[in-house]
Structure formats: C-alpha cells, structure tokens
Amino acid sequence: MSRRNNLDISPPVHRGMKDRLDRDLFKKSVPVLGVKVTPEKVHTTLRSEKVRSYILDLPKTPKVIHCPDGQRIVVLNVQSESELSPEALDYLKSESAEFVPHTVELDYDSWTVEEILDAILPEDLLKEAPRGYAGCGHIAHINLNPEYLPYKHVIGQLIIDxxxxxxxVVNKTENIGNQFRVFPMELLAGEPNYEVTHSEQQCKFIFDFSKVYWNSRLGTEHERLVNVFTPEDLIADVFAGVGPFAVPAAKRGTGVLANDLNPESYKYLAKNIEVNKVMNNARAFNLDGREFIRESVLQAYDNPLPPYIPHKSLSERKKEARLRKQDNKKIPEKGALDTEKPPRNKVTQFVMNLPDSAITFLDAFRGLLSPEHIGQRDLSGVYDENNLPMVHCYCFTKVFEADKAAVDIRQRVEEKLGAPLDEKASFHHVRSVAPNKEMFCVSFRLSAEVVYAPAA
Ligand SMILES: C[S@@+](CC[C@H](N)C(=O)[O-])C[C@H]1O[C@@H](n2cnc3c(N)ncnc32)[C@H](O)[C@@H]1O
Incomplete structure (x- = not known):
C-alpha cells in the first residue's frame, strides 16, 4: 500500500477487474494539511530542511496551489499539525504560515502499473504478480503464468497507458520450439504492429518482432564478442538473425559475411546493413548454416571485401599530405593510400549463435580447406596453418559449474569436429536461461587436422 507518513494514497481496490480496465473507478479524495504562504515564501518553504520531508511528493499532483486571493498553498503529506516534528512546526510558525485544510484529488494517472495491479488482482495472486516486461522498440513483451491469463488484457492496457x-503489448504463448527461434505470441493490447525500430551498440535495427528472433537480453554478449573483432578480420556469422553481431562489427570496420536461413531474418538483415550504411563491410546470405560455412571461404576468396578504409579527419589527411611532400612523394588522392591495402579474402572468425543445435553443425568444418572442397583455388598463401580461423560457438548445457560445463561442451564439440580442441579453447558463461539450462560460448581455433581432413 502506498503511504507518505500516515497518509493512505493507495488506489481504491477493485479486485477481479478482468474484462475492461475501468479507469473512472480509480478516483480518490485525500484530505491533507496545507500551509498558506505568500508567493515570495513558496521557494524557501519547499527547500527548508525542516519541512522538506513533509511536502507531498506524488506524480502528476501539484505541490503548490494558487489561491484566488493571490496566496499559495504548499501541500503537505500529513493530515494534522500533530504529525509534524516540533522543528517543522516552529519553522512554519516563525514564517507566519497559516495551516489550512486541503483535499488532494487522485485519479488513474496518479498511480503506477504496479500500484494499480495490486488493486486489481485477487489477493492470492499479488505475491507473484508480473512486475516487469522486456521492451523492444514500441513493443512490450511479457510472459504471463497461466493464473494471470484472465487479467491479460487489463495488464496489457495498463502498460500502454x-x-x-x-x-x-504481447504475451509469449509457448516456448520457442520452431527452427527459426521465433516465439509464438498473442496481442494483449494496442496496435497489431510488430515492425520495430530498436537500438543496440549505436546501431539501428528494424525487424518484425513476430517473424524473426530477437533477444534484448543478449545485448551484453553481442557487445563482448564484437569487441574481440578488428577491422582486419573477416567474420562469417552463420546464424546472424537480423544482425546484432554483424551490423555493429561492420560499423567498427570489421568485414562481415552474415547469413540466416529464415527469409524474414535475411530480409531485415539486408535492410539493417543498408540502414546502418555498412554495405562496404557487410554482405547478407540466405543459406542453411552448414552450406554457408562451406560457401563462406569460397565467397571470401572469389569475391573479397575491399580493405577497411578508416575515416580520417581533414587535419589527419593534411598531415599525411605534408609528410609525403617532405619526402618528395606524390600527394595521393583522397583514400588512395587505403586501396594499397590487400582486400579481405580470408574468413578469420566464425560466429555460431544457435545454442540449441550449433554444435551439430561443426562437422561442416571438416575438410573446409581440403582440395576436394576448394577446387582449383590456391589458398596456400591465404590461410596460415598456425593461425586458422577462430570459431565462437554458442550452446546450452545442463551443468552449472564452469569446470564441469567445459568438460561436457568440449566432449560434444570434439565429437563433431572429429579432433581434439587445443588447450587454449575458452568457455564463457553467457547466462542462465532456466533451471538446468546454462548458455555458454566456446571459442577455439580450428586445427589443420580438421580443415584439411578429407571432405566428408
Ligand atoms: C538464436 S538466433 C540468433 C540470432 C542472432 N545471431 C542473435 O544473436 O540474436 C538463431 C538464428 O539462426 C537462424 N537459423 C535457424 N536454423 C538455421 C539454419 N539451419 N541455418 C541458418 N540459420 C538458421 C534463425 O532463423 C535465427 O535467426
């Protein structure tokens, strides 16, 4: 119950309001004490150390009322003088303040979602009442337990208001079980418009929330991995979704080949590459992950990405020109020096975020650089046996303790690769998804034994 000192300002209780949110029922008149002061004294009264904690502080409720006689009423959060401290009382008297009765009119706008919910839900549902939602652009997504379903539309409307x-406002109706990891949902309140514009890592993502995978809880993980990449890298994002690794990486200069099998994800991935103006650094594909892994090394070689061109300020370019002049070198055209760098024709890192099954795709790396797979191409000067691409593969494990989880994941990964991981492989705990469901990212360098194995 919301209280200020002894004041009961909680909303009127209307338990069991299910079908319609009757906002008009939320009205309440609360008698309080006010102090009448001259306009000049309003500021000092509000700021006085002795009185400050007795000033009414409620959202959308004025603290100061203008009276017809030109005076002001400062509204207090007590109902009688006896509730004030002797210091506050002395101060107000010394300022010649006059105590007057005042009535605060509260309505639907005065209370928060939680306060109204507490007044609506049956008592036995209060303890576990839904307290939050995940926001994605203009959409709030909640996950209601069955006992709250009769109140779902009222809860949705409250959030919108x-x-x-x-x-x-949408509610997740079942667990994600489909191939494209799109969760089934129902509209609880508001417009049936699911195309959102959402920001992450200073990039803009546009996508249809009802047709593609998106999880705002992965924001920190996306950023962690993007920070590992450099502009010299060319990453192959096998299960890219609408681009939360691919687009920010490309924006920082990393070369990206990004893929998703869901035609809707692919459509928005391509759009987000355009919207964020990273077409020079990123390309979108719509293939099965296994096919993409194999295709990516061929694409990178046959159709390389141009070298990274760092943005240079005018003063940096002038300095460069001055130095070349001193050395009697020809002053190059803008950006000409950058084209002297080699194009990016070798995949340096693979990202595989499909935790349910990504490990089962790892056999696609067997024979990736074998002559049977690369045909006539001469990749000997491109890939260095001692510095082969990294793989960042997401997975779930039932094991919580990091050491034991690493043993479990290592065993499953090695089985699919058909070769041991080296001792530098790392196992990063991403998050606890549910009891007995831990999400990890295993990062390891591919070995010559795997990529030069006879193609499967
Ligand atoms: C868990 S989501 C990850 C999306 C994104 N990388 C992220 O971090 O938010 C996995 C993605 O893999 C895609 N996907 C599922 N099966 C696939 C397959 N066989 N080949 C390629 N993409 C697939 C889904 O459409 C989905 O967008």
Missing amino acids: KIPVIKT
Whole structure:
C-alpha cells in the first residue's frame, strides 16, 4: 500500500477487474494539511530542511496551489499539525504560515502499473504478480503464468497507458520450439504492429518482432564478442538473425559475411546493413548454416571485401599530405593510400549463435580447406596453418559449474569436429536461461587436422 507518513494514497481496490480496465473507478479524495504562504515564501518553504520531508511528493499532483486571493498553498503529506516534528512546526510558525485544510484529488494517472495491479488482482495472486516486461522498440513483451491469463488484457492496457513509448503489448504463448527461434505470441493490447525500430551498440535495427528472433537480453554478449573483432578480420556469422553481431562489427570496420536461413531474418538483415550504411563491410546470405560455412571461404576468396578504409579527419589527411611532400612523394588522392591495402579474402572468425543445435553443425568444418572442397583455388598463401580461423560457438548445457560445463561442451564439440580442441579453447558463461539450462560460448581455433581432413 502506498503511504507518505500516515497518509493512505493507495488506489481504491477493485479486485477481479478482468474484462475492461475501468479507469473512472480509480478516483480518490485525500484530505491533507496545507500551509498558506505568500508567493515570495513558496521557494524557501519547499527547500527548508525542516519541512522538506513533509511536502507531498506524488506524480502528476501539484505541490503548490494558487489561491484566488493571490496566496499559495504548499501541500503537505500529513493530515494534522500533530504529525509534524516540533522543528517543522516552529519553522512554519516563525514564517507566519497559516495551516489550512486541503483535499488532494487522485485519479488513474496518479498511480503506477504496479500500484494499480495490486488493486486489481485477487489477493492470492499479488505475491507473484508480473512486475516487469522486456521492451523492444514500441513493443512490450511479457510472459504471463497461466493464473494471470484472465487479467491479460487489463495488464496489457495498463502498460500502454503508463509507459509512453509502448504502443503494443504481447504475451509469449509457448516456448520457442520452431527452427527459426521465433516465439509464438498473442496481442494483449494496442496496435497489431510488430515492425520495430530498436537500438543496440549505436546501431539501428528494424525487424518484425513476430517473424524473426530477437533477444534484448543478449545485448551484453553481442557487445563482448564484437569487441574481440578488428577491422582486419573477416567474420562469417552463420546464424546472424537480423544482425546484432554483424551490423555493429561492420560499423567498427570489421568485414562481415552474415547469413540466416529464415527469409524474414535475411530480409531485415539486408535492410539493417543498408540502414546502418555498412554495405562496404557487410554482405547478407540466405543459406542453411552448414552450406554457408562451406560457401563462406569460397565467397571470401572469389569475391573479397575491399580493405577497411578508416575515416580520417581533414587535419589527419593534411598531415599525411605534408609528410609525403617532405619526402618528395606524390600527394595521393583522397583514400588512395587505403586501396594499397590487400582486400579481405580470408574468413578469420566464425560466429555460431544457435545454442540449441550449433554444435551439430561443426562437422561442416571438416575438410573446409581440403582440395576436394576448394577446387582449383590456391589458398596456400591465404590461410596460415598456425593461425586458422577462430570459431565462437554458442550452446546450452545442463551443468552449472564452469569446470564441469567445459568438460561436457568440449566432449560434444570434439565429437563433431572429429579432433581434439587445443588447450587454449575458452568457455564463457553467457547466462542462465532456466533451471538446468546454462548458455555458454566456446571459442577455439580450428586445427589443420580438421580443415584439411578429407571432405566428408
Ligand atoms: C538464436 S538466433 C540468433 C540470432 C542472432 N545471431 C542473435 O544473436 O540474436 C538463431 C538464428 O539462426 C537462424 N537459423 C535457424 N536454423 C538455421 C539454419 N539451419 N541455418 C541458418 N540459420 C538458421 C534463425 O532463423 C535465427 O535467426
């Protein structure tokens, strides 16, 4: 129950409101004490150390009322003088303040989602009441337990009313079980518009929330991995979704081949590459992951990405020109020096975020650089046996302890690769998804034994 000192300002209780959110029922008149002061004294009264904690502080409720006689009423959060401390009382009297009765009118706008929910839900549902939602652009996504379903539309409407950016509220109806990891959902309130614009890592992502995979909880993990890449890298993102690794990496200059089998994800991936103006650094593909892994090394070689061109300020370019002049060298055209760098024709890192089954795709690396697979291409000067591409593969394990989880994951990865991982392989705990469901990212360098194995 919301209280300020002894004041009961909680909303009126209307338990069991299911079908319609009757906002008009949320009205309450609360008698309080006010102090009448001259306009000049309002500021000092509000800021006084002795009085400050007695000033009414409620959202959308004025603290100061203008009276017809030109005076002001400063509204307090007590109902009688006896509730004030002797210091506050002395201060107000010394300022010749006059105590007057005042009534605070509260309505639906005065309370938060949680306060109204507490007034609506049956008592036995209060303890576990839904307290939050995941926001994605203008969509709020909640995950209601069955006992709250009779209240779902009222809960949805409350969120729309109270959170200005939210225009659509959806509820997850089942666990994700489909190939493209799209979760089934139902509209609880607001517009049936699922195309969102969402920001992550200073990039803009546009996508249809009902047709593609997106998880805002992975934001930190996306950033962690993108920080590992450099502009010299060419990464192959095997299960790219709408681009939360690919687009920020490309924006920082990394070369990216990004793939997703879901035609909707591919459509928005291509759009996000354009919207974020990273077409020079990123290309989109719509293949099965296994096919893409094998195709990526051929694509990189046959159709390399141009070298990374760092942005140079005018002063940097002038300095460069001055230095070349001193050395009697020809002053190059803008950006000409950068084209002297080699194109990016070798995949240096693979990203595989499909934790349910990514490990089962690892056999696609067997024979990746074998003559049977690469045909006539001479990749000997391109890939260095001692510095082969890295793989960052996401997976789930039932084991929580890091050491034991690493043993479990290593065994499954080695089985698919058909070769041992080296001792530098690392196992990063990403998050606990559910009881007995831990998400990890295993990062390892491919070995010559794997990539030069006879093609499967
Ligand atoms: C867990 S999501 C990850 C998306 C994105 N990388 C992220 O971090 O948010 C996995 C993605 O893999 C795609 N996918 C599922 N099966 C695939 C397959 N066989 N080949 C390629 N992509 C696939 C899904 O459409 C989905 O976008």
